[in-house]
Amino acid sequence: MHKEDQPLIFELSTPGRVGYSLPEMDVSETDLSELLPEGFLREEEPELPEASELDIMRHYTALSKRNHGVDSGFYPLGSCTMKYNPKMNENVARFNGFAHLHPLQDESSVQGALELMYDLQEHLIEITGMDEVTLQPAAGAHGEWTGLMMIRAFHEANGDHNRTKVIVPDSAHGTNPASATVAGFETITVKSDENGLVDLKDLKKVVGEDTAALMLTNPNTLGLFEENILEMAEIVHGAGGKLYYDGANLNAVMSKARPGDMGFDVVHLNLHKTFTGPHGGGGPGSGPVGVKADLIPFLPKPIVTKQDGVYKFDYDRPQSIGRVKPFYGNFGINVRAYTYIRTMGPDGLKAVTEYAVLNANYMMRRLAEYYDLPFNRHCKHEFVLSGKRQKKLGVRTLDIAKRLLDFGYHPPTIYFPLNVEEAIMIEPTETESKETLDAFIDVMIQIAKEAEENPEVVQEAPHSTVVGRLDETTAARKPILRYQKAE
Amino acid sequence: MNTPKELRYSEEHEWVQVEGEKVRIGISDFAQSELGDIVFVELPEVGDEITVNEPFGSVESVKTVSELYAPVSGKVVEINEELNDSPEFVNESPYEKAWMVVVELSDSSEVDKLMTAEQYEEMIKE
Numbered sequence: 001m002h003k004e005d006q007p008l009i010f011e012l013s014t015p016g017r018v019g020y021s022l023p024e025m026d027v028s029e030t031d032l033s034e035l036l037p038e039g040f041l042r043e044e045e046p047e048l049p050e051a052s053e054l055d056i057m058r059h060y061t062a063l064s065k066r067n068h069g070v071d072s073g074f075y076p077l078g079s080c081t082m083k084y085n086p087k088m089n090e091n092v093a094r095f096n097g098f099a100h101l102h103p104l105q106d107e108s109s110v111q112g113a114l115e116l117m118y119d120l121q122e123h124l125i126e127i128t129g130m131d132e133v134t135l136q137p138a139a140g141a142h143g144e145w146t147g148l149m150m151i152r153a154f155h156e157a158n159g160d161h162n163r164t165k166v167i168v169p170d171s172a173h174g175t176n177p178a179s180a181t182v183a184g185f186e187t188i189t190v191k192s193d194e195n196g197l198v199d200l201k202d203l204k205k206v207v208g209e210d211t212a213a214l215m216l217t218n219p220n221t222l223g224l225f226e227e228n229i230l231e232m233a234e235i236v237h238g239a240g241g242k243l244y245y246d247g248a249n250l251n252a253v254m255s256k257a258r259p260g261d262m263g264f265d266v267v268h269l270n271l272h273k274t275f276t277g278p279h280g281g282g283g284p285g286s287g288p289v290g291v292k293a294d295l296i297p298f299l300p301k302p303i304v305t306k307q308d309g310v311y312k313f314d315y316d317r318p319q320s321i322g323r324v325k326p327f328y329g330n331f332g333i334n335v336r337a338y339t340y341i342r343t344m345g346p347d348g349l350k351a352v353t354e355y356a357v358l359n360a361n362y363m364m365r366r367l368a369e370y371y372d373l374p375f376n377r378h379c380k381h382e383f384v385l386s387g388k389r390q391k392k393l394g395v396r397t398l399d400i401a402k403r404l405l406d407f408g409y410h411p412p413t414i415y416f417p418l419n420v421e422e423a424i425m426i427e428p429t430e431t432e433s434k435e436t437l438d439a440f441i442d443v444m445i446q447i448a449k450e451a452e453e454n455p456e457v458v459q460e461a462p463h464s465t466v467v468g469r470l471d472e473t474t475a476a477r478k479p480i481l482r483y484q485k486a487e
Numbered sequence: 488m489n490t491p492k493e494l495r496y497s498e499e500h501e502w503v504q505v506e507g508e509k510v511r512i513g514i515s516d517f518a519q520s521e522l523g524d525i526v527f528v529e530l531p532e533v534g535d536e537i538t539v540n541e542p543f544g545s546v547e548s549v550k551t552v553s554e555l556y557a558p559v560s561g562k563v564v565e566i567n568e569e570l571n572d573s574p575e576f577v578n579e580s581p582y583e584k585a586w587m588v589v590v591e592l593s594d595s596s597e598v599d600k601l602m603t604a605e606q607y608e609e610m611i612k613e
Contacts, residue, residue, distance in 0.1 A: 398523075398550065415550040472549045476526035477574060 078425025081273035089336035114311035129260020130290030139285030143268030144179035211241035233263025252380035275337035355430035387422035496607035565589035
């Protein structure tokens, strides 16, 4: 069979073939019509695929071979921190005492799990410089929303009902304005200056009595450290607003600088990025949120507390914004993050940051000769190139990204941040060797040369993948969302 | 790049065509070529008030979603509903078929503050 001809599981179906065997029924059977109202009963059998266990195994194994993950190759997706996920994490997450828990078990029977949650809260408090942490949010954007809801509750508790605006920089992650909108705020954009940092003059202009918060990543999405952060904190706090830290880029400063010391009041972390939870295949993520003392009363409940050596869920939190996720967050991912923190230790986490920054700067300097570098300064864990030079030759950043597929790489983030034309955003992470970085750089240099000498090969890429260039425009304009069985 | 002389332009790449007390608004040829293939256009409703320099809708291309910034203030009296089904008009015919809204001006002096075609061409050269 041709590799591109992998049929759908529905097309592999043969009537009557089964891939399972169930034990004999040992309870009495009841007619469904006695249990459900007529309107909810289906009239036709669902057309489920019928295949053997081996057919199913081969089908999904074939599909999995078409996938690209950190375990199969370099994945320098900017702002996503696609670092290696140590297999030690998987071992620990599979311990019986973690994997086989029931969320409704009595607290006395899950003291070990509660201890892990408590210790993780403590570690994250230390790493971020905050005063308390909730482990509930399911991922980054959920953490943003949780943090903003707490800020809202804080202002309201102070009788401050006119703080309706959240300020975000023009280089912000798209989730920031989205979370602010969902939390009921209006978003105001603050401009970047010629160095790629938040323009303080513009910030002073937009803050005021209606400012609820400023949302910021530091380093920002250009990979640049917001060196005026203390002054920015003063400006926002002076106006009565709060500072929100988007932890997407924590890998650049972890164990070197703490958001809490920079003046941030609320922080979310992406345990699935910085703390090696597996991601990229749909998660699940984990987005704990830390707060300074004055916001503690508003944290989602319950929080794990410790009293006389006994761990318990504290539900007695009258000002809490409530529960933001069923049960206690994505516990399995939190186990992995805890394992990672304990494996690395404080010195290990410092080394992570150092290597992440070193790798990014090394790549940036080698590539700066071949691609435009809009902000020519030391970067942190990631950097942004511009495909402007190649665009003049008729080769767009999208083409460069597609061409990278031919060499077995997951392309970097493209067309983001929005304030850089034809942006290419590269984050190598600390877990890649110099050999891997060099190999990728050489390919990027080759593509830059191809753009000059043989642009068609880039414009028409990819050439070696299972499917070629997709017609993304037609897919978006005229989407076919439902499988139609061939007659 | 096509920049019709009779239109006025905003820094956010909207064009404005004066029709008496009303103006017709769309996005420039330069804007559509920077955005790439447009797949969705979100417009305000007839009767909505729009305010100069504030978003009044958005265009989504294969690579990004961009806000449409009002070049003038006023009341929306007409919207181009054809763009719902045919967002490709923005790429194919940015000045004709892909007009987006017609607005009744609340302050006609705002039009005078917009760029001429020559000024706009100068700006996009950079």
